[in-house]
Amino acid sequence: MGGMEFNKIFAAVLIAGIVASLAGFVSKKLVAPERLEENAFKVEVVEGAGAGGATKVAMAEPVLALIAAADVARGEKISKACAACHSFTKGGPNGVGPNLYNVVGGPKNHAAGFAYSGTLQNHGGPTWTYAELNKFLWKPKAYDPETKMNFIGIKKPEDRAALLAWLRTMADSPKAVPSAAEISAEEAELKPAEPEAAPAEATGEPAETDKPADGKPAETPVKPAA
Numbered sequence: 001m002g003g004m005e006f007n008k009i010f011a012a013v014l015i016a017g018i019v020a021s022l023a024g025f026v027s028k029k030l031v032a033p034e035r036l037e038e039n040a041f042k043v044e045v046v047e048g049a050g051a052g053g054a055t056k057v058a059m060a061e062p063v064l065a066l067i068a069a070a071d072v073a074r075g076e077k078i079s080k081a082c083a084a085c086h087s088f089t090k091g092g093p094n095g096v097g098p099n100l101y102n103v104v105g106g107p108k109n110h111a112a113g114f115a116y117s118g119t120l121q122n123h124g125g126p127t128w129t130y131a132e133l134n135k136f137l138w139k140p141k142a143y144d145p146e147t148k149m150n151f152i153g154i155k156k157p158e159d160r161a162a163l164l165a166w167l168r169t170m171a172d173s174p175k176a177v178p179s180a181a182e183i184s185a186e187e188a189e190l191k192p193a194e195p196e197a198a199p200a201e202a203t204g205e206p207a208e209t210d211k212p213a214d215g216k217p218a219e220t221p222v223k224p225a226a
């Protein structure tokens, strides 16, 4: 075979290789499966893990006033964020976390046969009232740094309200929605320490915005979350 023949064969092989790899590249571009950007249903969680981190919000917002009118179906969807660890139905198994049937209004550490951390009742009393559940679900590790519940928390007040509105239905006799007295007690406890944007002329002092120009949260003394 002459040198010329060899060159032709070599060129043919080279071109075939280029074509093949181009084809692969193009087909990958064409058929690359579109990945879902997020879970189809996304629950916003608190940013800044657990206790101690500098976070925007220093404590849970009150939600009791929202529960009676909250969207129960949405609450059930939000409970998917818990389902990896919890069952909610009557007689459901304990998993990574305890079964949560009858939990609203019930005692802390309520599920028989579950190995609790045993410290939940040291924070905010022995009962899972709506108010305690709200604070716990906002940031479990801020509520009880020793809790075994490794869950970052549910950021939006509307989401916690919807979740609690649904969770109360997972019971033999659902606890009544929060009373007016419970609602005002919670609001008194969780009210931000900063005064409601008072009209500037009331004090004669220059109005202070609650967001300083440097973007850092206003330095206002706040009560600890628990």
Ligand code: HEC
Residues within 6 Å of the ligand: 078, 079, 081, 082, 083, 084, 085, 086, 096, 097, 098, 100, 103, 107, 108, 109, 110, 111, 115, 116, 117, 118, 119, 120, 128, 133, 137, 146, 147, 148, 149, 150, 151, 154, 163
């Ligand atoms: C990663 C697993 C995990 C996820 C996710 C999780 N939990 Fe938990 N949960 C636990 C564990 C573990 C405990 C036991 C905590 C302890 O003993 O300190 C617990 C305890 C609880 C308790 C107290 C139960 C009792 O009997 O005192 C409640 C209420 C609760 N979880 C609600 C929720 C809800 C609502 C969600 C979803 C928004 C959720 N959890 C998500 C693991 C989880």
